[in-house]
Amino acid sequence: xxxxxxxxxxxxxxxxxxxxxxxxxxxxxxxxxxxxxxxxxxxxxxxxxxxxxxxxxxxxxxxxxxxxxxxxxxxxxxxxxxxxxxxxxxxxxxxxxxxxxxxxxxxxxxxxxxxxxxxxxxxxxxxxxxxxxxxxxxxxxxxxxxxxxxxxxxxxxxxxxxxxxxxxxxxxxxxxxxxxxxxxxxxxxxxxxxxxxxxxxxxxxxxxxxxxxxxxxxxxxxxxxxxxxxxxxxxxxxxxxxxxxxxxxxxxxxxxxxxxxxxxxxxxxxxxxxxxxxxxxxxxxxxxxxxxxxxxxxxxxxxxxxxxxxxxxxxxxxxxxxxxxxxxxxxxxxxxxxxxxxxxxxxxxxxxxxxxxxxxxxxxxxxxxxxxxxxxxxxxxxxxxxxxxxxxxxxxxxxxxxxxxxxxxxxxxxxxxxxxxxxxxxxxxxxxxxxxxxxxxxxxxxxxxxxxxxxxxxxxxxxxxxxxxxxxxxxxxxxxxxxxxxxxxxxxxxxxxxxxxxxxxxxxxxxxxxxxxxxxxxxxxxxxxxxxxxxxxxxxxxxxxxxxxxxxxxxxxxxxxxxxxxxxxxxxxxxxxxxxxxxxxxxxxxxxxxxxxxxxxxxxxxxxxxxxxx
Amino acid sequence: xxxxxxxxxxxxxxxxxxxxxxxxxxxxxxxxxxxxxxxxxxxxxxxxxxxxxxxxxxxxxxxxxxxxxxxxxxxxxxxxxxxxxxxxxxxxxxxxxxxxxx
Amino acid sequence: xxxxxxxxxxxxxxxxxxxxxxxxxxxxxxxxxxxxxxxxxxxxxxxxxxxxxxxxxxxxxxxxxxxxxxxxxxxxxxxxxxxxxxxxxxxxxxxxxxxxxxxxxxxxxxxxxxxxxxxxxxxxxxxxxxxxxxxxxxxxxxxxxxxxxxxxxxxxxxxxxx
Numbered sequence: 120x121x122x123x124x125x126x127x128x129x130x131x132x133x134x135x136x137x138x139x140x141x142x143x144x145x146x147x148x149x150x151x152x153x154x155x156x157x158x159x160x161x162x163x164x165x166x167x168x169x170x171x172x173x174x175x176x177x178x179x180x181x182x183x184x185x186x187x188x189x190x191x192x193x194x195x196x197x198x199x200x201x202x203x204x205x206x207x208x209x210x211x212x213x214x215x216x217x218x219x220x221x222x223x224x225x226x227x228x229x230x231x232x233x234x235x236x237x238x239x240x241x242x243x244x245x246x247x248x249x250x251x252x253x254x255x256x257x258x259x260x261x262x263x264x265x266x267x268x269x270x271x272x273x274x275x276x277x278x279x280x281x282x283x284x285x286x287x288x289x290x291x292x293x294x295x296x297x298x299x300x301x302x303x304x305x306x307x308x309x310x311x312x313x314x315x316x317x318x319x320x321x322x323x324x325x326x327x328x329x330x331x332x333x334x335x336x337x338x339x340x341x342x343x344x345x346x347x348x349x350x351x352x353x354x355x356x357x358x359x360x361x362x363x364x365x366x367x368x369x370x371x372x373x374x375x376x377x378x379x380x381x382x383x384x385x386x387x388x389x390x391x392x393x394x395x396x397x398x399x400x401x402x403x404x405x406x407x408x409x410x411x412x413x414x415x416x417x418x419x420x421x422x423x424x425x426x427x428x429x430x431x432x433x434x435x436x437x438x439x440x441x442x443x444x445x446x447x448x449x450x451x452x453x454x455x456x457x458x459x460x461x462x463x464x465x466x467x468x469x470x471x472x473x474x475x476x477x478x479x480x481x482x483x484x485x486x487x488x489x490x491x492x493x494x495x496x497x498x499x500x501x502x503x504x505x506x507x508x509x510x511x512x513x514x515x516x517x518x519x520x521x522x523x524x525x526x527x528x529x530x531x532x533x534x535x536x537x538x539x540x541x542x543x544x545x546x547x548x549x550x551x552x553x554x555x556x557x558x559x560x561x562x563x564x565x566x567x568x569x570x571x572x573x574x575x576x577x578x579x580x581x582x583x584x585x586x587x588x589x590x591x592x593x594x595x596x597x598x599x600x601x602x603x604x605x606x607x608x609x610x611x612x613x614x615x616x617x618x619x620x621x622x623x624x625x626x627x628x629x630x631x632x633x634x635x636x637x638x639x640x641x642x643x644x645x646x647x648x649x650x651x652x653x654x655x656x657x658x659x660x661x662x663x664x665x666x667x668x669x670x671x672x673x674x675x676x677x678x679x680x681x682x683x684x685x686x687x688x689x690x691x692x693x694x695x696x697x698x699x700x701x702x703x704x705x706x707x708x709x710x711x712x713x714x715x716x717x718x719x720x721x722x723x724x725x726x727x728x729x730x731x732x733x
Numbered sequence: 734x735x736x737x738x739x740x741x742x743x744x745x746x747x748x749x750x751x752x753x754x755x756x757x758x759x760x761x762x763x764x765x766x767x768x769x770x771x772x773x774x775x776x777x778x779x780x781x782x783x784x785x786x787x788x789x790x791x792x793x794x795x796x797x798x799x800x801x802x803x804x805x806x807x808x809x810x811x812x813x814x815x816x817x818x819x820x821x822x823x824x825x826x827x828x829x830x831x832x833x834x835x
Numbered sequence: 836x837x838x839x840x841x842x843x844x845x846x847x848x849x850x851x852x853x854x855x856x857x858x859x860x861x862x863x864x865x866x867x868x869x870x871x872x873x874x875x876x877x878x879x880x881x882x883x884x885x886x887x888x889x890x891x892x893x894x895x896x897x898x899x900x901x902x903x904x905x906x907x908x909x910x911x912x913x914x915x916x917x918x919x920x921x922x923x924x925x926x927x928x929x930x931x932x933x934x935x936x937x938x939x940x941x942x943x944x945x946x947x948x949x950x951x952x953x954x955x956x957x958x959x960x961x962x963x964x965x966x967x968x969x970x971x972x973x974x975x976x977x978x979x980x981x982x983x984x985x986x987x988x989x990x991x992x993x994x995x996x997x
Contacts, residue, residue, distance in 0.1 A: 705834025708764075708827055712756050712924055715931050722938055729945065735841050738948035740878070745943065746849045747871075749936040754856030756928035757921045762906055763861055766868045769899065770852055773875050784882045787954035790966040794887050798967075801894055802978050806985035808899050812906045813989040819910045820995075828922050 121170035124195045124248060125180055127163045127205060130156040131212075132241035135234050142230025149230035150223075153237045154216045160244065161209035168202050177250060177314065187309060194250030196313065199593045200378055200443060204247040207450045210573075211367045212240045214566035218458050219359040221562035222465060232272060236363065239265035243368050247375065252301040252311040255376070259297070259336070262369045263290050269364060270356040282352035289349040293339015297376075300332030304383075316382040330383045330390040333376065334397075341373025341427045344401040348655055350424055354416040358461030361416060366423050366457050367450040374430045374446050381439055395435025395515075399526035402428030404652065406533035410540065411648040414470045415460045418541050422496065423453055425530055429511055432527055438514025440590040444581045445507035447589075451577050452495035452504055455570035459489040462559040462567065463545060472544045474552040481556040484564040486546050488571040493542045495574040497535035498615040503578030505611070510581065510590075512607050528614055535618025543626040740781035747774035759826045761815045765808055772804045841881060848874040859920050861907050869900045882953075886960050 134156035138149045145152065180193035216236065223232050242261030249255040271283025305311055307325040319326065337343070342350035353365045364370070377384065377394060384390040405424035412418045426449050433442035462485040463478060464470055479486035495502040498509070508531060515524040558564065581589035650656070704710075747770055754767025776797045783793025819825050851871035858864050872895045879888035967975055 703834055705831030706828050706922075707830075708756055708922060708924065708928075712928055712931065715752060715756065715928075715935065719931060719935055719938065722935075726938070726942065729942070734953055735838060736948040737951050738943050738946065739841070739845065740882070741943050742940065743845050743848055743878070745936060745939040747852050749932045749939070750849075750852045750856055752935065753928055753932035756931070757925040758856065759920055759922050760861050762903060762910070763856070763864050763920070766864055766903065767856055769868065769895075770855060770871065773872065777875060777878055780879055780882050780884050780887060784884070784953050784956075785951045787957065789957055790970065791958045791963045794884050794963060795967055795971055797884075797887055798890060798963075799974060799978060801890060802982065805894055805899055806982050809902065809989050810985050810992070812902055813993040816906060816909055817992050825910045 121167055121175035121197045122178060123163050124167045124178075124197050124205075125193075127160045127167070127209070128241045128244035128248065130159045130163075130241075131237045131244065135237040135241060138230050138234035138237060142234055145230055147229070149233045150216065150220045153233040154213060154220075156237060157209060157213040157216055157240055160240070161206075161213050164202070164205040164209045167197060168206060171197055171199070171202050179250075183253075186305065186311065189309065191251060191253060191311060193254070194312070195248050196250040197248075200375070201247050203443065203447060203593065204375055205244065207447055208240065208243050208247065208368050211450055211454050211570075212236075212243075212363060214569055215359050215363045215367075215454065215458065218362075218461070218563050218566040219357070221560040222359050222461055223357060224560075228272070232269075232357065235265055235268050235272070236360065239269065239364060239369070243372070246372060250313055252304065252313075255379075256298065256301060259340070259372065259376075260294065262364070262372060263287065263294065263340070266290075266353070266364050266369055269360040270353045272356050272360065276355065278352075279355040282349075282355040286349040286353050289346050290339040293336045293346055296332040296334075296339070297336025300329045300334075300336065303329040303332065313379055316380060319382065319386065326383065327387045327390060330380070330387065331393060333380055333383070334390070334394055337373030337376045337431075338397060339373070340376070341370050341431070342401075342424050343373070343397050343428060343431060344404055344424075345654070347401060347405065347424045348658060351417045351420045351651075354414070354420050358416065358457060358464060361420070362454045362457030362461065365420065367454040370423060370427055371430075371446050371450060374427060374434065374442060377431065377434050378439065378443050378446075381434070384434075391435050391437065393435075395432050395523050398428040398431025398433075398435055399523050399530075400428070401425065402432060402530040403526050403533070404428075406530045406537065408648055408651050409537040410533060411645060413473050415463065415472050415475075415541065415545065416457070416470055418472070418537060419453070419456055419460055422456075422534065422538065425534060426453065426496070429508065429527060429530060432523060433511035433514055436511075436515045436523055437518040438511055440581075440587075440593050441507070441510035441514045443593050444510055444589050448495070448503035448507040448574075448577050448581075451570055452492045452502075452574040455488060455492040455567065455574050456496065458563070458567055458570065459485050459492060462563050463489075463556075465559055465563070466556045467554045469552075469554075472541065474554070475545045476548040476551045477546070478550075478556055479546040482558050484558060484567060488564075488567040489542055489546060491571045492574055493538045495578075497538050497619060498531055498611055499535075499619075500612060501578070501582075502575055503573070505615070506578035506582045509608060509611050512611055513604070516604065516607050528610060531611060532614040532618045535615045536622050539619040539622035540626055543622055547627060737781055737785045740777060744774045744777040744781070747771075747777070759828055761818070761825045761827050762812070764827060765811045765815070768811075769804060769808065772800060776800055837881075844874055844877045844881065848878065861920075862904070865900060865903045865907060868903070869896050872896055872900070883956050886963065 131153070134153045137152055138145065142149050175197065177194060177196050177198065180195065182190040183193050184191050216233070219232065219236070223229055226232060239262060242258045242265060246255055246258035246262060249258055267283050267287040270286050271280050274280045274283070301311065303325055307323060307329065308315075308319055310316075339346045350365060350370065354361055356365070384394060402425045405421040405428060409418045409421035409425065412421060426445070430442045430445045430449070433445055462482065463475070466482060466485075467475060467478070469475070491502070495504040498505045500506075512524070512527055512531070515527050579585055581587060647653070751767045751770035751774060754770065755764055758764050758767060779793045779797045779800070783791065783797075815825055818830065822830065824830075848871060851867050851874055854867040855864050855871055858867060872891060876888040876891040876895075879885070879891060
């Protein structure tokens, strides 16, 4: 029953087509169509999962085109990785669409929203199922487009429009690398199939370069340092979108890409080192920024960058199963956290955590699920985040350098700290501003509860309690089961609890928004973090402004030189025409005379010698 | 007998006079007349060559007949056009119509 | 004797042609044109093309010249002798026509015409009629179509619009 896999992206796409063309007439029904389509995809994903368990695998729908004489098929990848992604994407997307019914209620472009998000789901599923780089690239751009459309969904707001542009341009830098990488790969290995990557041998420098360029695409999409700047700004979009695209699925596509082409990265240790290092830097950098940010969504956005960095680190240190496991658990608890944040924002109409406080008593379901999500991401056992983070730490401990391991540990600590800070400031204490919070509608809370269940229990399938069933599955029967050492587990739990404890000390016992004493002591650090390491400013000064100046110059060049040439040509023609105008008398006999003179000249040229012998 | 060259010379004279008329006469009807002169010059050529070169089925004469018929058709249409223009602009002087100028 | 007749016809053709384009009065022009055409008909007779000569007289002098005179009379006032009949480019046009004639004449003079002798007519009027309806039936039919089109066109153009 694996052969239904190609239908999975088809249903959301149909929902997109229906919604985009008939959305105005459908109104509220557009959400229903979208949800049903996504639900069918989820069921089909389960069917495919069953088929995979029964031993079926990838298949092809026929030849698409020929590259260098070799056929390129419409292939459908059905393996552990893609099925895992299918399940995560369809389940999370369905829940988030249900949530959106409540969240987007009354929006001006309600049906358009569901059209875009359906198109996104279709593209994402297509990306997961692609069996070659060309199809992957097409869907890769498809999700990028939807991301842009949805970030700039409220395009009336200049910030949203600008954020959409920023996201599009920033990811484009990575995508260009990806495209060049794909072409290099085609050039050197003559193949674009993922399945054939395993057969490549040798550490040709072109292959290393191709792997690094492909990783560049992943860096852009997964918002890793140095291309991470777009993700925090992407929070201008609807929160449900942030949850689906900018937390759970699309940004994970970069991690998925690295996992999918893992065979290429193993070829040369340099590639893996770069992946791990970029991941580690991103993880720590983003986590540290998250500790001081006051925007509830931006904290989560930096948290996403940080967690994606951890996944990259996990992949980079050889923890293929660990990285993908964290990808799965993260999808659930980060979607949950974003949806909780959305529920809070929906209720109090602000994103500033300095103005919140004491919401737990007013919003019990949201509050409870928020706490569950926080504990999950902080790595408190036995929630899902603990198991997957533990896997990454173990992988780093066993294979990576100490630097990478301690980067991961520091990130874990900071994660626990800023997440605890977030819930202490939002849910506990006293309200710090005038607000009238109330619990969100059922369409929003039910998905929260379901996701909370996933956030709690999704980790068990990869835990020693279930004999690392996930790792077995993702490695397709073989592959090492890394035994976690007691030291790593202990350290992991310790830093999680320490982070939460420190936050409790700072924000509950002191009951202050910002601990003033420490803030005074580390003013420079606080400023640095608050300004996000000035990376945006640096990019602005180094890339954006010179580029703008260059564009200004080009504009002036166009206005003066190019337009001058064009207008000058026109003016010259006019001037000459004014002179030549007298030739055109409008009198037939004038024209005839000229014609006759012409004939005389013609005859003289041809026969002059014959007649006159000159 | 008169050599062929003489006929052709007459034809040439008529032709050039016709051209002169076409180029100079202001009256559109006179221009049409000049065109008739040109056509007749051509016809003389056709008939003379037919006589001197000899074609079994009298091709030259048949050709001349066609020319006469076409000339008749042309002058009919031309004259009607002139009358229509005259009705429109109250003039048949060619140099008073410079509508072809932009 | 025949030669002298030819020279007279030739001279009169050229003269009448010249008067056609030279006379100030358009009506006079029409008269001179009819004489020119008559002279051309005479040339046709001289060249043993009697049928063509008759057609020339019938169609041209009987038909076209009549039409010209009608047109002249319909566009009445232009017969006025005070109106200038030649345009400003007369001099240049005359020069062009003259140069063109010189070129033609030079080329005619270069050719050894004496080698060609007139041939006895090997075809009769009947032959012309037959070949017109057999060998040349297609152009003949096209011609009839053309005449029809010209007639319809003339009626349409000449119709007075209300």
